[in-house]
Amino acid sequence: xxxxxxxxxxxxxxxxxxxxxxxxxxxxxxxxxxxxxxxxxxxxxxxxxxxxxxxxxxxxxxxxxxxxxxxxxxxxxxxxxxxxxxxxxxxx
Amino acid sequence: xxxxxxxxxxxxxxxxxxxxxxxxxxxxxxxxxxxxxxxxxxxxxxxxxxxxxxxxxxxxxxxxxxxxxxxxxxxxxxxxxxxxxxxxxxxxxxxxxxxxxxxxxxxxxxxxxxxxxxxxxxxxxxxxxxxxxxxxxxxxxxxxxxxxxxxxxxxxxxxxxxxxxxxxxxxxxxxxxx
Numbered sequence: 001x002x003x004x005x006x007x008x009x010x011x012x013x014x015x016x017x018x019x020x021x022x023x024x025x026x027x028x029x030x031x032x033x034x035x036x037x038x039x040x041x042x043x044x045x046x047x048x049x050x051x052x053x054x055x056x057x058x059x060x061x062x063x064x065x066x067x068x069x070x071x072x073x074x075x076x077x078x079x080x081x082x083x084x085x086x087x088x089x090x091x092x
Numbered sequence: 093x094x095x096x097x098x099x100x101x102x103x104x105x106x107x108x109x110x111x112x113x114x115x116x117x118x119x120x121x122x123x124x125x126x127x128x129x130x131x132x133x134x135x136x137x138x139x140x141x142x143x144x145x146x147x148x149x150x151x152x153x154x155x156x157x158x159x160x161x162x163x164x165x166x167x168x169x170x171x172x173x174x175x176x177x178x179x180x181x182x183x184x185x186x187x188x189x190x191x192x193x194x195x196x197x198x199x200x201x202x203x204x205x206x207x208x209x210x211x212x213x214x215x216x217x218x219x220x221x222x223x224x225x226x227x228x229x230x231x232x233x234x235x236x237x238x239x240x241x242x243x244x245x246x247x248x249x250x251x252x253x254x255x256x257x258x259x260x261x262x263x264x265x266x267x268x269x270x
Contacts, residue, residue: 004183004184005182005183006184006185006187006215007130007184007187007212009130009186009187009188009189010189013122013126015119017132018118018122021132021140022114022115024111024114026140027140027144031107031144031148034148035148
């Protein structure tokens with residue numbers, strides 16, 4: 001059994017009525033809008049891709065700097081010697 | 093067909109040239125969609141949508157041995173299917189009474205005037221696929237190659253489905269007289 005509703009149409013659609021629905025100017029406008037939307041969408045995607053790359057590079061560099069600070073040699077962190085007249089010096 | 097392919101190639105480079113194809117096929121696509129929708133405003137929208145899609149994808153069009161109109165019909169069929177899947181409405185197939193009567197007179201052996209309402213009632217028992225091939229073959233006068241392209245099936249399959257649908261319709265018509 002068909003799911004379609006089959007109807008018999010007694011009134012024809014005239015050629016004049018069909019012509020009234022033609023609008024090539026409107027079609028071209030919609031085509032231009034569609035193309036413009038596609039171009040804008042493409043540019044946004046390219047921009048986001050570039051931003052993603054820039055942010056990734058910034059994160060990687062920041063991690064590298066942080067790691068470099070952590071792995072500095074112990075000699076660099078030894079506090080300076082106390083002065084000769086320090087009360088902590090033992091007199092011999 | 094070759095000269096039409098040249099027109100399509102020119103239109104893909106210069107969209108303004110598409111108007112030749114638009115003017116040539118607008119009425120046919122409108123009739124095809126109207127038969128499936130039975131509402132003028134919606135048909136106008138879907139026809140416009142069909143040509144917009146065709147214009148947008150013109151660069152992807154390749155000649156496959158069938159006229160350019162077959163490609164437009166395929167887009168139109170997809171737009172109609174999309175319309176029904178989004179609106180969840182019942183599919184409609186509306187036949188022009190005059191057109192149908194002419195068809196029956198030419199393709200059946202019945203001497204009496206065909207009872208259209210009876211035949212339409214009987215056609216409601218046929219599948220959508222059968223009605224689809226009958227529509228393309230007899231209302232749109234499409235070749236089997238074009239039917240195969242539009243429905244995305246093999247040509248042999250299109251022939252078989254068409255002949256089966258005709259047999260079913262003839263049986264439905266002769267059932268009454270017998």
